[in-house]
Amino acid sequence: MRMSQTLIPTLKEAPSEAEVPSHVFMVRGGYLRKVAAGIYSFLPLGWKVVKKVEKIIREEMDRAGASEVFLPAVIPAELWQESGRWDQYGAQLLRFKDRKGGDFVIGPTHEEVISALVRSDVRSWRQLPLNLYQIQTKFRDELRPRAGLMRGREFIMKDAYSFHVDENDANREYKKMYDTYQRIFTRCGLAFRAVEADTGNIGGSLSHEFQVLTETGEDALVACDACDYAANVEQAVARPPADPQTASEQCQRVPTPGQHTIAEVSSFLGVPQTRLVKTLIYLADGQPVAVLVRGDRAVNEIKLRRALEVTELLLATDAAVREVTGAPVGFAGPVGLKIQVPIYCDLEVQALADFVVGANAPDAHLKGVNVDNDFKPTAFGDYRTAAEGDACARCATGHLHAHRGIEVGQVFFLGTKYSRPMGVTFLDVDGLEKPAQMGCYGIGVTRIVAAAIEQNHDKDGIVWPVPLAPYEVAVLELQQDDDNVIATSKRIYEELSAAGIDVLYDDRDERAGVKFKDADLIGIPFRIAIGRKGVAEGVVELKRRNGTEVRKIRIPEASALVAAEVIAERR
């Protein structure tokens, strides 16, 4: 492509709203422009990168035996009412009416549509298994779109759905997709980690996320330093304490005037936070419950919600806390609650002895408190968020370490969560009608683009890996008034193009410095600089965007040499 004939509007300064590197460089580099919050136009460069990602995904999905389809973005409400998600999905589901007043949604995901398709056209075990995928625009009316393509409202997603006669076969496909995803993200040149994940409002019973490791990631992860265990903190499990401590003290009330927080009580009483137990009052589907975790720990509401088998879990208001405990916020404890509510006790607290809790009275705490002696929990369980340094639950020696990541893909084993309510059934060999076992598998196509930049940039701009680069080679024509320079540039551009290389030919009437700066900003992996001096000596200069070495190569061999190096890195 001749740069003079396309639209690559680079900027010296980025809009002030762009903060993360991927957003800044995509705007500055002329890849992307914002249309509304979380909604973007892809300019020629941006769209080329998206298409490269899509190509890798298609090749690998097809290779894995999946078939591409294209489902509608606009979906009638009936399908969502049938699955129950019309009511469950909440405000992120963009709903609207057509001219006749019929309710529709813009698809944030497509389990309903695919289920409707498969139930009407798949009748027999002979038609299974089946894996259908599409690459399509989704819309989720996010609470808070942010960071450019990292969390948009409109975005491109690859979603795949598989259907199976039994759980074994669904599991086989799950594993196959897991491996396929590893291949896809590897080919994209990403450093990533597959982690165990919560199934969220997609549902199902087994799930892994593929997280690109980078500091600007939205998700918190932990990974073991000894085994391959890694998980989203929403899900991560630490090894519970092995030996319970022995109770040796009697429960005793101590004054703690004005000491509300764990930190205050800890320093006031001279007791470490690890010997304090905090008591949180939640409203679980409207019913108050008390949850106990160690003072230095955080309750994991996702684990708690799952354990309590409730859909709505809210921290109680100050007024509700007063009602349940009889004391202001800051002095709640499991002993002597004003209203008896179920008490859920974290495993760490179960193993603790002689700890400190709130006294359910203003300005007082209890010390020397022990489970069973002083109160009887309703249940024990893992209700806390795993933290840096925790012992790994999966191996004997490892410890968990915190990371941040950008989720670029997730695979789910769904079982019959959708097939049952949606009536996706088939006639099995034994003549019985059975619900299909399902899996679903998503990849954030546009998010991969952002994640790749987060992982591959420097102060001057993007540093694309060859497989995702919008162009593989930049040909910089450094002088506009020199016929030899122009002829040589054109020759190399044409030779490389003929060899099937993606070339961006900077033939603009700009000074050399501008061309160098733009090539760096855009991030093209190979740069051929063609200047007066070099051409006079019969050479051009080759430089990698990710290196500093400048190689002089003879003009007649230049194209073949560069083409070979590019092809070697395509994967």
Add this chain to the structure above:
RNA sequence: CGGGGCGUGGCGCAGCCUGGUAGCGCGCCUGCUUUGGGAGCAGGAUGUCGGAGGUUCAAAUCCUCUCGCCCCGACCA
């Protein structure tokens, strides 16, 4: 949803407190010079100051409402 902040030419900003009819840098256009890391000089174009209402002789500036956008939080006793 809670908190904070911002809307002034394509981009980045100043002006607002203390009302007097809009300015700077980049970019853009023209010309000359320049030409290997975002050139120099000269000339030029571009603004319903987010929108509506109000106060006032006078509003970018003060007041009210509203819309849009960004950041943080939604883990706490």
